Amino acid sequence: MSQPDYVPRTFPVSIKGVVVRDGKVLLLKNERNEWELPGGRIELDETPEECVAREITEETQWKVTTGPILDTWMYYIDVAEKHVFIVTYGCYANGDTEPVLSHEHKEIGLFPEHEVPTLNMPKGYKRSIATWYDRLREDTAELVG
Incomplete structure (x- = not known):
């Protein structure tokens, strides 16, 4: 039985992608000067x-x-004083064009795995990036033998 005063909380959902091409992960710098994964609201x-x-x-x-x-x-x-539910996916780049910065972000970059821990970025994104690099290495190992 639910309590009469109970009001369920709702949160925005943001779907993000970890894209690694040629050993480098694609990241965007937001208005808070944090690097983040590309993605957005569903x-x-x-x-x-x-x-x-x-x-x-x-x-x-x-x-x-x-x-x-x-x-x-x-x-x-912190600056927005709100919670966001984040979901991350591993993604495969189709093609070899250079990424193009949109109006939504301040900067775009491709970073090697060893630089990711030093970047100003939420821990959850760093964890997702590490997970995708690990899975990509596992896939490569399976293909090689």
Whole structure:
């Protein structure tokens, strides 16, 4: 039986993608001067996989194929004083064009794995990036033998 005063909390959902090409991860710098994964809010008429592919294309002009889900967590944005539910997917880049910065971010970059721990970025994103690098290495090892 529910309590009469209970009001369920709601949170925005943000779907993010970890894209590694040529050993480097694609990151964007936001208005808080944090590096973040490309992605954004899901629309009512799309799946999470469609959302992350669309958002990556909108923010970087990269076409991707969405792979497996990597992680989920609740992220508190101090300056906005709000919680956001984050879902991350591993994604595969389709093509070899340079990423293009959209109006949504201040900077775009491709970073080698060893630089990620030093970047100003939420821990959850760092965890998702590490997970995707590990899975990509496992996939490569399986292919090699």
